[in-house]
Amino acid sequence: MIRKFATIVAIGAGLVLFSGCASAFVATPVADAVKQLTESAPPEYAALVADGDVSADDYQAGFELFSDCMNAQGQTVSEPHLSPVDGMALVWEATPGAGRAATEYSADLADCYDPYGTLEAIYNETGPGQMDEPLRAATQECLAAEGYQVPDTALNTTDMRAYVDGDPVEQLTVLTDCIVPAATKLYPDIPAFPIH
Incomplete structure (x- = not known):
């Protein structure tokens, strides 16, 4: 089963912090999540799971796709940090771009995060990691x-x-x-x- 991770959202302050959120896929077997990603995600994401697995490199590449998607919408995403809690999850901040309404920001975040969240959930299922x-x-x-x-x-x-x-x-x-x-x-x- 794919685990649910902590997510901190503070949209009212114009800042969103994410750390391994995979809530849409709780209780979804990895094979089903891979199938969903290959069938409904942009081809760049599907290619990352073509072998049925998500490596650390695939996870990083997925983050870059997510960040590029947000940047293309005029939003800002920070460089990720590797979580010291498990040595696996990427932790990042997203902020609304100049002149972007909160509703636009929320829609952009949801659209860009959806395939990345699935990829992240698959990756996080590979193991519990190791604390720094x-x-x-x-x-x-x-x-x-x-x-x-x-x-x-x-x-x-x-x-x-x-x-x-x-x-x-x-x-x-x-x-x-x-x-x-x-x-x-x-x-x-x-x-x-x-x-x-």
Whole structure:
């Protein structure tokens, strides 16, 4: 199943931060998502999944297609940052172009993001990734202060969940409360931190 990732949207402020959002494809098998992309996306996206998989290079190329699409509409997309939370997701900012109405911006974002979001969801299904070591250590320390003993072998949020009590939502809350403050301090230039 394809996972849903955190998305932060602040259109009222004229800024959108995305980090691995694949909400339209939650519970969609990868093969179905690949088929949808090959049948309905622009040919450039279909070519990226022609082998039935999405590599890191394909994911980066998909981001460039998305960014080019937004720029062609007069919108602005920042250079992406690799998320230190999983070493996989690209985190970026989008802002409305000069003179663009909020409705135009929202429509452009939806149109340009749709095929990229599918590609991103397929890529994110390839594995849980690995947390950047300084962030992993800070998260481990924070979790210990909360009473959770997480071993050094827990290298990502999926591994860490096994050591945190509660249902998946409670586990995500505990992890978020440890990861986001540490990540914000360690990586001040990255606008958001997807946690899944």
